[in-house]
């Protein structure tokens with residue numbers, strides 16, 4: 001970034017201050033909120049803070065956001081990666097200051113963020129929504145270099161396209177292996193949606209091939225619904241190996257795409273390794289993550305339990321019963337924006353409730369869902385008993401078709417709310 | 421209600437949206453699925469509070485068939501659902 005650009009940003013900040021100063025924040029001490037990460041959590045939060053009249057700066061290193069939701073259809077071959085991509089133009093034209101750089105460090109005591117080019121910005125409150133980073137130290141043999149041979153495709157973009165190309169290039173009769181980590185990780189039902197759609201691809205395009213799913217756990221989200229559908233739709237194309245049957249991956253050897261478990265070795269034509277994960281690096285550097293690698297927060301305010309004036313939303317945070325989903329990140333972001341605006345006005349936020357809904361596609365026209373309603377409890381979010389749950393088992397195809405259509409509609413609406 | 425509308429109107433006049441009463445518990449989530457008209461998922465824009473409350477209560481009791489809303493509304497009391505409906509109606513002048 002050139003000096004001129006830097007001046008423009010600072011000029012932009014001053015201009016924002018004058019325009020938005022009026023409503024209710026006194027001119028001499030207008031609080032400034034910085035949001036790090038312009039994904040489902042951060043972009044939503046910046047927008048809602050701005051609309052509440054708060055001076056906000058969004059720091060996002062990429063000019064284009066690539067959405068993970070629906071990226072399994074790109075791997076399936078029925079959707080292009082461009083349909084997953086969103087710019088920040090609408091946020092900019094709304095008047096939100098966006099800094100297209102990587103936040104390099106956070107000094108919580110000085111309330112200061114240092115950017116890639118050395119520029120510093122100060123905040124009254126900081127919102128961290130950096131998503132996840134892969135833990136390239138957790139699974140022997142799996143690092144950034146092996147991910148180029150055995151993609152995780154768990155951050156959407158080049159990795160997603162790589163996995164699709166590998167499947168397309170595979171000869172009919174090839175073995176596909178997917179490795180799924182233990183909890184917690186981004187999008188609990190995501191691996192099983194992907195397994196379903198890869199099996200659908202194999203069944204329709206490469207029927208002599210097969211997918212083996214190696215799982216480091218025995219239980220997973222929407223399990224009965226997935227397994228019911230797999231038995232009906234993919235009996236010859238999808239084999240599921242749970243932890244109890246030796247499904248935990250203990251090592252990978254990227255050079256020949258070998259996946260090692262406690263009991264077996266599989267040499268794959270295509271291997272999709274979803275490794276263990278942690279909160280995005282900036283959350284670790286800011287001191288907001290604990291020994292688990294994730295960020296403990298107060299569910300009343302999303303404020304870090306480790307660092308005052310820092311709030312964490314989305315995948316990076318420990319939300320208890322609330323899963324790491326785009327739906328959840330968006331819902332948390334809207335609430336966090338409202339809460340931070342209240343805190344800056346010296347008000348006390350009321351006890352919130354949050355909702356999550358996650359759709360999964362078992363086939364392109366076969367959708368299932370899980371929902372939850374949550375309230376603060378035991379220092380995290382807990383399920384409200386009697387609410388939520390999954391789609392019914394053994395429902396007519398018509399219900400599955402409707403849920404697939406709703407899933408598609410959801411993607412359009414949420415991305416319009418965040419980026420549109 | 422009149423106060424909410426008044427504040428909303430003032431906000432429109434003064435440019436950027438000014439302070440509004442905070443959304444009641446759960447209300448901010450709705451817009452993640454219910455947005456502009458013309459989607460498979462019904463828009464709530466322009467609907468009045470009585471209509472929305474009636475629908476929410478019918479989902480909650482099971483009187484009205486749904487794939488998902490029945491599971492979600494069970495997480496709220498009748499009063500909470502009514503408060504959400506009032507808030508949604510008041511949003512029609514915002515943005």
Ligand SMILES: Cc1cc2nc3c(=O)[nH]c(=O)nc-3n(C[C@H](O)[C@H](O)[C@H](O)COP(=O)(O)OP(=O)(O)OC[C@H]3O[C@@H](n4cnc5c(N)ncnc54)[C@H](O)[C@@H]3O)c2cc1C
Pocket residue numbers: 036037038039040041042059060061062065067068069070071072101102103104129130131132153154155186187190194280281282313314315316324325326327328329357358359360
């Ligand atoms: C295959 C797959 C399918 C999924 N399907 C669904 C689904 O159907 N429904 C659903 O609800 N969820 C789904 N998810 C989950 C969803 O993608 C995440 O929960 C969601 O993206 C979390 O939002 P976030 O804001 O926490 O992080 P992200 O959306 O990842 O955003 C983080 C942003 O922060 C930026 N960033 C990070 N560090 C820095 C830094 N230091 N400086 C500047 N910028 C930084 C990144 O560039 C990124 O843009 C899926 C996930 C996967 C992998």
